[in-house]
Amino acid sequence: MNDPEIAVDVDHIEHSVGGAGGHIFRRLLHISMFLIPVMYHLYGETIAAYVSLEPQQFVIAVGLIFIIVEAIRIRFGIIIIGQRDYEATQISALAWGAFAVCLT
Numbered sequence: 001m002n003d004p005e006i007a008v009d010v011d012h013i014e015h016s017v018g019g020a021g022g023h024i025f026r027r028l029l030h031i032s033m034f035l036i037p038v039m040y041h042l043y044g045e046t047i048a049a050y051v052s053l054e055p056q057q058f059v060i061a062v063g064l065i066f067i068i069v070e071a072i073r074i075r076f077g078i079i080i081i082g083q084r085d086y087e088a089t090q091i092s093a094l095a096w097g098a099f100a101v102c103l104t
Contacts (some may be wrong), residue, residue: 018081026082029094038102063102070095 016023033070035103044055051058057087072078103104 015084016078017083017085022082026093029082030097033097033101037104059102063099066095066098066102093095 013020013023016026018025040055040059044058048055048058051061053061074089074091079085079088083092083094
């Protein structure tokens with residue numbers, strides 16, 4: 001067995017669109033997603049009332065919008081600042097996070 005050694009020290013900055021700034025943006029976005037459920041519990045009824053929906057209906061609508069936008073993004077291979085190159089052809093970490101938050 002002469003398998004080549006697998007590198008475990010991946011440079012995330014190199015693989016993020018936007019370099020170091022994109023990588024920092026990505027990390028801050030991931031960290032800040034905990035605020036979404038907090039905002040829902042504090043202001044969900046007020047925000048949903050702006051569009052004449054119940055809070056749960058608003059979350060479902062936002063979740064569906066995320067799914068549609070992500071499908072369009074994948075279809076056209078669009079990547080935005082902070083995303084990784086491989087996310088052009090697969091579901092992004094942002095979409096998975098948004099979906100998870102909508103389930104909360």
